[in-house]
Amino acid sequence: MLADPEVRALILETFGSLDIAINSAISTETPPELTAALRNNAFIFSGFKTYHSLSEVGLALTDPDGKVKSFEQFSRDVHAIDSKYNVNYLRAEYNHAVRSSQMAVRWNDAVRDGDRYLLQYRTAGDGRVREAHAALHNTTLPPSDPFWDSYYPPNGWNCRCTAVQVLRDDYRQSDSAAAIAAGEACTSEPKQRIFRFNPGKQLKLFPPKHPYLPKGCGNCSRRGQINLSRGLGLPQCQACGPILKLCLKEAERRVKEWMKEKIPEHGHIAITGDNFTTGSMLVTRGALKDVMWHTSNVAIIGSLEGIDRTALKYRYLGWMPNKPDNETGEIKHPEAAFFMYYEVELGGKNYYVNVKAHKGLKAEVFYCIYGKCDTSKLKPGIPKPPEQW
Numbered sequence: 001m002l003a004d005p006e007v008r009a010l011i012l013e014t015f016g017s018l019d020i021a022i023n024s025a026i027s028t029e030t031p032p033e034l035t036a037a038l039r040n041n042a043f044i045f046s047g048f049k050t051y052h053s054l055s056e057v058g059l060a061l062t063d064p065d066g067k068v069k070s071f072e073q074f075s076r077d078v079h080a081i082d083s084k085y086n087v088n089y090l091r092a093e094y095n096h097a098v099r100s101s102q103m104a105v106r107w108n109d110a111v112r113d114g115d116r117y118l119l120q121y122r123t124a125g126d127g128r129v130r131e132a133h134a135a136l137h138n139t140t141l142p143p144s145d146p147f148w149d150s151y152y153p154p155n156g157w158n159c160r161c162t163a164v165q166v167l168r169d170d171y172r173q174s175d176s177a178a179a180i181a182a183g184e185a186c187t188s189e190p191k192q193r194i195f196r197f198n199p200g201k202q203l204k205l206f207p208p209k210h211p212y213l214p215k216g217c218g219n220c221s222r223r224g225q226i227n228l229s230r231g232l233g234l235p236q237c238q239a240c241g242p243i244l245k246l247c248l249k250e251a252e253r254r255v256k257e258w259m260k261e262k263i264p265e266h267g268h269i270a271i272t273g274d275n276f277t278t279g280s281m282l283v284t285r286g287a288l289k290d291v292m293w294h295t296s297n298v299a300i301i302g303s304l305e306g307i308d309r310t311a312l313k314y315r316y317l318g319w320m321p322n323k324p325d326n327e328t329g330e331i332k333h334p335e336a337a338f339f340m341y342y343e344v345e346l347g348g349k350n351y352y353v354n355v356k357a358h359k360g361l362k363a364e365v366f367y368c369i370y371g372k373c374d375t376s377k378l379k380p381g382i383p384k385p386p387e388q389w
Contacts, residue, residue, distance in 0.1 A: 002242035014046035018097045025101035032306025033346045037203035047243030048212040053085040092157045099154040100199040107200025115142040117165040124160040132186040139179045150196040151183030251301040258305045283366040303346040314342040318378030337389040
């Protein structure tokens, strides 16, 4: 059913609400890979939420004795399920998405400065603050401290706590062990333990251990694609395939819209950077379409949106000759003098960018991106300068 148009519309409607929350926090300065990761996580969350709500609708067909309910009773029960998931729960999930997005963006800013500043945990400071959260107020530690791995806000549904950068000279650094103990106490209840994560560091909008999500992806081939992972063979696994496909379609839709706005139809954009041999890398619409055609990795697809951001750091790894096809003996890309490889971090993971040393343009042209690369096969240096390509 998850692949049915009506059900997809429900997933998209849920995702649309959460996407509004994400958009309220991001700006033009937010790294595109962070925005993409939050949106992908919101879509996957929406898909599994829809799966659970539909499962409850199916179970509502019969009473505790196994007898089929009357239509009137079934209708009342389904309306109650709708109200629970799409009103009550959605309100809390929207509020959490707003706060998680804000804190993820703030975390990105903090780690960019390293431990030059301290991070200070602060509550909203009013009568609605939970006693457990009040115990963390004014906890002041560097971003590298393990406290922030598990107790960075938000630390519960509708949590309004925040973390701000402060000058080291103005505040005394807290004891890390005592702060972690207070954080454990703050989230000691079973339903609160799921919030022991850092949305900015893990690039997730919702807790990885949320009840909607699979409890373990084990060695499933899709593990790295949806980035949930905690057994295999659970009922939710049947939902994973359709949800992943829909998430890919949504990510591709966003990238296509971005391409139409940013890249000329028969032209390119240039990503500038000191690590590029020629000082820049050219990206065309065709290259991005090829990547979307060949990969089913949601993290890669989502990160293509905004690939022109110079904030992305590329590290040159080496080159490979332009070899003929083993079967046909033909050179697939005669315009390439050879291929160069760069490593780049997207969404908290390292990926490998394949770039053509384009003969005619005397330029580096984006070709493809991979999750893995046998770097031992790469040749060091560059065989010839750009003017000889």
